Amino acid sequence: MIDASTKDVAVLNPSPFAALRLDNPFVPEKDWLQDIQVNQLKAFLHRGFPTQKEELWKYTDVTGLAKQSYIWPKRNLESFQQKIKLEKAISIVFVNGYFSPEFSNLTALPENVICTTISDAIIQHEDRIKPYLINKMDLNRHPFAVLNGALMTDGVFILIPKNVFISVPIHFYYYNTQQTEFLTAPRNIILAEAHSEVTFIEEYTSDNEAKYFTNAVTEIHAEENARVNHYKLQAENPSATHIANIFIKQKQNSVVKSFNLSIGGRLAREDVHVLQQETGAECYLQGFYHLTRDQQHIDNHVHVDHCAMHGVSSMLYKGIMRKKSHAVFNGKVFVHKNAQHIQAHQANHNLLLSFDAEVDTKPELEIYADDVKCTHGATVGQLDSEALFYLRARGIDKDQAMALLTHAFADEVMNQIKDEEIKNYVKQRASHVEE
Amino acid sequence: MLVIKNLQASIQDEKQKTKSILRGINLTVKPGEVHAIMGPNGSGKSTLANVLAGREDYQIDGGTVELEDKNLLTLSPEERAAAGLFLAFQYPVEIPGVNNMYFLKAAVNSIRKQRNLSQLDAIDFLKIIKEKIKEVGMDEKFLSRAVNEGFSGGEKKRNEILQMLMLEPRLAILDETDSGLDIDALQMVAKGVNSLRDPNRSIIVVTHYQRLLDYIVPDFVHVMVKGQIIKSGDKELALELEAKGYGWLESSI
Numbered sequence: 230m231i232d233a234s235t236k237d238v239a240v241l242n243p244s245p246f247a248a249l250r251l252d253n254p255f256v257p258e259k260d261w262l263q264d265i266q267v268n269q270l271k272a273f274l275h276r277g278f279p280t281q282k283e284e285l286w287k288y289t290d291v292t293g294l295a296k297q298s299y300i301w302p303k304r305n306l307e308s309f310q311q312k313i314k315l316e317k318a319i320s321i322v323f324v325n326g327y328f329s330p331e332f333s334n335l336t337a338l339p340e341n342v343i344c345t346t347i348s349d350a351i352i353q354h355e356d357r358i359k360p361y362l363i364n365k366m367d368l369n370r371h372p373f374a375v376l377n378g379a380l381m382t383d384g385v386f387i388l389i390p391k392n393v394f395i396s397v398p399i400h401f402y403y404y405n406t407q408q409t410e411f412l413t414a415p416r417n418i419i420l421a422e423a424h425s426e427v428t429f430i431e432e433y434t435s436d437n438e439a440k441y442f443t444n445a446v447t448e449i450h451a452e453e454n455a456r457v458n459h460y461k462l463q464a465e466n467p468s469a470t471h472i473a474n475i476f477i478k479q480k481q482n483s484v485v486k487s488f489n490l491s492i493g494g495r496l497a498r499e500d501v502h503v504l505q506q507e508t509g510a511e512c513y514l515q516g517f518y519h520l521t522r523d524q525q526h527i528d529n530h531v532h533v534d535h536c537a538m539h540g541v542s543s544m545l546y547k548g549i550m551r552k553k554s555h556a557v558f559n560g561k562v563f564v565h566k567n568a569q570h571i572q573a574h575q576a577n578h579n580l581l582l583s584f585d586a587e588v589d590t591k592p593e594l595e596i597y598a599d600d601v602k603c604t605h606g607a608t609v610g611q612l613d614s615e616a617l618f619y620l621r622a623r624g625i626d627k628d629q630a631m632a633l634l635t636h637a638f639a640d641e642v643m644n645q646i647k648d649e650e651i652k653n654y655v656k657q658r659a660s661h662v663e664e
Numbered sequence: 665m666l667v668i669k670n671l672q673a674s675i676q677d678e679k680q681k682t683k684s685i686l687r688g689i690n691l692t693v694k695p696g697e698v699h700a701i702m703g704p705n706g707s708g709k710s711t712l713a714n715v716l717a718g719r720e721d722y723q724i725d726g727g728t729v730e731l732e733d734k735n736l737l738t739l740s741p742e743e744r745a746a747a748g749l750f751l752a753f754q755y756p757v758e759i760p761g762v763n764n765m766y767f768l769k770a771a772v773n774s775i776r777k778q779r780n781l782s783q784l785d786a787i788d789f790l791k792i793i794k795e796k797i798k799e800v801g802m803d804e805k806f807l808s809r810a811v812n813e814g815f816s817g818g819e820k821k822r823n824e825i826l827q828m829l830m831l832e833p834r835l836a837i838l839d840e841t842d843s844g845l846d847i848d849a850l851q852m853v854a855k856g857v858n859s860l861r862d863p864n865r866s867i868i869v870v871t872h873y874q875r876l877l878d879y880i881v882p883d884f885v886h887v888m889v890k891g892q893i894i895k896s897g898d899k900e901l902a903l904e905l906e907a908k909g910y911g912w913l914e915s916s917i
Contacts (some may be wrong), residue, residue, distance in 0.1 A: 388748075619757040620767070622717050623827060624745035624775035633770070637761025637810075 244274050245298045246380060249269055249412065252473050254301055255326065255382040256348050259355075265363055270370055270379035279372055288589045289498055289528040290555040294442065294470060302326050302411035302441075303380075308497035309406060310437065313657050316650060318400040318430075319344065325405050326382040326413035337397045343388040344399060347416050350386035358386055361418050361448060366474075371500065374474040377414045377446040384416040384445075389425040389455075398428040398651060399460075402445070405435035405466075410442075417447040421455035421483075428458040429649065432658075434493065435466045445473040451483035453507070453525055458486045460651060465493035479502040479510035481537075488646060489516035489529065489546075490655055496526045504534040505540045517642050519659060520554030520586070528557035531575075535568045535598075545577035547642045550586035561593040564601050571601040579609045580638050582631075665866045666693040666835055671727035673715050685711045687891035690728070693824040693835070696863040700877055700902060701870045703888035704910045709870045710754055712888070713839040717751035718744050731835060743772075746778035748834030750825040752841050759811040764823070767811050768793065772830055796829040799859065801852045817844040825856040836860065837868045842876035854879030889914050 256262060265385075278295040279286040302325035309324070321344070322332035328346045338344050343354060350358045362381075366374040385401050403415060421427055433443055443465060451457050457477075465471045470492040479483050491497055503512045518527045533542040548556050562573040580589045593607040612634050620630035639659065646652040673686040685708045693699050703709050715722050715915055718741035729736040734747055749877060752767065760766070773783045784792070800822045812820050821841055828836055857867060858879050867878055877885075877899060885901040886893045887910070895901065895913055905913075 613757075613759075615757045616759045618719055618741060619753065619759065620762075620771075621741035622745055622751055622753075623767075623771035624742050624776065624778065625767075625770055625832065626742045627740070629770065629774065630742075633762055633767075634759070637759065640761045 233566040235350040244270075245295060246270060246376075249299055249301060249380055252301070253380070253382075254304075257351050259351060261359065262351065262362065266379050266381070269375050270536070273372060273376045273379055276368055276372055276375075285370065287525065288555075289496075291496070291498070292473070297410070297440075297442070299412040299442065300403070300410070301556065302407045302413060302628040305406050307406065308539070309404065311402070311404075312661070313654065315398065315400055315430070315654055317551065318398050320400045320402060321346070321385055322404065323383060323401045325407045325411070326403075326415065328383050332402075338396040339393065339395060340515045341390050341393060342395060343386065343644065345386055347381070347386050347418070351522065354386070354388075357388060358418065371474050371502070373444050373472045373498075374446050374476075377416060377444050377474070380412065380414040380444070381416045382413045384418070386418050387427065387429070388420045388621045389422060389427045392424045392659045393422075394426040394559070395428070398430055400650075401429065401431045403431070403433045405439070405441055405469075406437055407441070408437050408439050408515075410440050412442045412444065415443070415445045417445070419447070419449045419457065419459075421449070421451050421457050423453040425452075425453060426456040428648070428651070430460040430462065432464070433471060434462075438466060438468055440468045440470070440495075441472045443472070445471070447473070447475045449475070449477045449485060449487075451477070451479045451485050451510075453483065455479045455480070455483045456485075457483070458648075460488045460655065461490065461499070462655065463489075463491040463493055463497055463499065464658060464661065465497070467493070467495060467525070469494045471497040473499050475499070477501070477512065479503065479505045479507070479512065481507035482509040484511045486513040488655070489514070490659055491516065491527050492520040492521075492659060492661075494527070495524065498528045498530070500530045501532070503541070503542065505533070505535050505537055508537045509539045510537070511541040512543070513645070514544045514546075515540070515642050515645050517639055517659065518546070518548040518556055519639070520548070520550045520556055521552065523553040525552075526553040526556075527554075530559045532561045533563065533573065535562070535571045535573065537568055539570045540568065541571075542573045542575075544577075545642055545645065546577045547579070547639065548588065549576075549580045549582060550588055551582045553583070553585040555586070556588045558588070558590040558607070559593070560591070560605070561595065562603060564594075564595040564596040564598050564603065569600045571598065571603065573601070573603040575605040577607040578638075579607075580635065581609060581611055582635070665695045665697075665732060666691070666893060667728075667730045668692070671712075671715070671729060672725040673711060673722045674725055675711075675722050676889045682723070684725070685891055686715065689891070689893060691886065691893060693840070693866045693868065695866055696861075697884065698861065698867045698869065698880065698882045699891075700882040700885045701868060701888055702872070702874075702885060702902060704914070705872075708891040709888050710839055713751055713837045713868075713870050715769050716744075716837060717749065731786045741880055742774065745831070746775050750828050750831055750833030751835045752821075752828060752836065752838045754839040754841075754843065756812045756815075756820040756824055760813050762811050764809055764811050765793070765807040765821070766903045768807075768827065768830055771827065775831060791852075793830065796826055799829060800826045800856050802826060818846065818849040821845060821849065821853055828860065829856060832860075834864070834866070835866045837870065839870045840872060841869075842871055842873065850876065851879060874902045877902045885912055
């Protein structure tokens with residue numbers, strides 16, 4: 230097996246990832262897994278990194294990633310302090326990609342729920358996880374998800390059995406400390422069986438300055454009547470690259486809420502792809518991005534496929550851009566033939582706070598059914614000068630008045646979070662932006 | 665209190681053409697006085713009110729304005745507010761997402777801070793505001809809503825008066841506060857304004873109609889036409905204007 234893969238890599242050279250896969254320290258050795266990794270890496274390298282000639286990458290240049298070379302991070306046993314913490318949570322902590330049992334706390338986990346690392350699940354629950362790991366991702370559309378399959382590091386596997394309701398949120402905390410460049414490819418798989426409910430938060434952050442590359446994939450499978458509340462918090466360091474693909478698959482009458490906060494990184498690209506496969510599914514997708522630095526680039530691509538009748542989707546993304554930053558939003562609702570009685574709304578609102586900031590926003594609808602209710606809209610604006618004058622005329626100084634108005638702008642989307650503790654946590658997270 | 669000398673201001677229109685609006689305003693308001701400024705549409709009344717409050721859309725072309733010996737024209741809008749100037753807006757702005765109570769508290773404490781006074785805590789603030797909101801006849805539920813958002817015209821004006829009562833200005837300028845008000849709201853607004861009348865406070869009422877002046881009785885009435893004050897008198901002048909209109913004055917210039 231080792232020989233075969235060495236040969237494969239030799240054929241594929243030069244590749245920035247050639248050295249990586251041979252000694253992946255994260256996942257256990259399994260023949261089927263190695264086969265997949267070899268094939269996915271081959272497939273990715275054959276396709277190549279996406280370029281700006283591709284419509285889905287028109288405004289985001291990732292070719293720089295092809296010019297770097299990557300190594301695995303080292304295991305770090307130093308302790309660290311989480312600046313802010315959720316009071317009550319099941320927490321699963323990864324430091325530089327490695328699961329850290331000493332910082333994790335799973336005591337509140339109900340017994341019948343499987344919640345473990347991907348690497349553990351490959352050994353303990355091989356039959357359960359294998360179908361998801363061998364499942365092929367769309368190479369053209371989600372090349373980085375395929376790359377994640379090739380180079381998968383560790384992540385979280387959760388299985389909530391039928392009728393189980395977990396009241397405590399599960400917090401995946403990916404924290405990087407290593408000062409030299411490296412790559413991680415976290416994979417999270419959440420299986421919510423029929424009539425189950427779960428809330429989880431995936432968070433990516435660091436205290437280092439390394440130009441690391443996070444290439445994450447999260448899969449959410451919501452079975453019949455399942456309810457999943459998902460929060461994704463991207464607060465990587467100002468040099469980092471963060472690329473994430475979130476796949477949400479919905480069965481009948483399931484409800485998925487996904488909130489996406491993106492404030493970190495030099496370059497971030499977040500794809501959310503919802504597939505409503507059965508009738509009556511509902512998804513609520515919200516996002517807030519705040520770009521505060523020169524050259525910071527954050528791209529959100531949100532795509533909903535309505536494949537069945539009576540589906541609901543609602544998209545609200547808002548962003549604030551400062552300095553010479555660049556944000557991209559692309560929201561797409563695709564209503565397939567025969568998916569009648571769909572209700573789909575999408576909105577994207579942007580606030581430009583500097584002359585040099587830029588945003589490209591594109592809301593799209595593609596509808597092949599004839600009895601649907603769809604709306605979409607996008608705005609790009611500045612702070613309301615009338616409101617600003619009004620506040621100042623009441624004695625509130627200019628900086629405070631601007632802060633009040635920008636908070637008000639963000640609050641519209643923040644207030645969609647109904648859980649007070651999580652809302653406060655997300656708001657605190659959002660206010661820790663690096664200028 | 666307020667001394668305006670030969671104030672001239674202009675604005676750039678959409679075609680970047682400069683349009684002169686105030687053409688040499690002279691006005692002196694002493695402590696305790698109530699002045700009414702009347703005039704036809706487009707005469708510059710609201711511009712004067714906004715220029716005094718520090719709106720940046722206007723270009724000051726000449727003249728001086730002193731508020732209690734401070735050179736008003738060099739101050740930012742927030743510094744003018746701290747110096748004691750208050751403008752009740754003709755069209756109060758709706759600010760979605762900013763809670764009215766939070767806004768009022770921020771305003772009161774910003775002004776207190778600039779005046780080197782201690783900050784009001786939540787309890788003290790609540791006590792005062794509950795008292796004042798009764799005076800303007802506003803329902804307390806408006807405090808928990810966003811500033812002016814979805815308020816009726818009357819509620820917006822009451823909210824302006826509430827802010828005025830909370831901020832206790834030295835000089836209050838009411839810019840067409842009577843427009844769009846029914847008689848009950850008008851009386852309530854007048855009551856609020858009259859409760860502020862005191863020998864150390866001055867009030868300028870900008871209005872189109874004499875009606876408001878039945879309730880807020882002015883010491884002086886000025887007529888503004890084409891950016892100038894062309895006639896001044898006592899409250900009888902307002903009645904005369906009501907009877908004769910502005911035409912006879914406009915033709916005299």
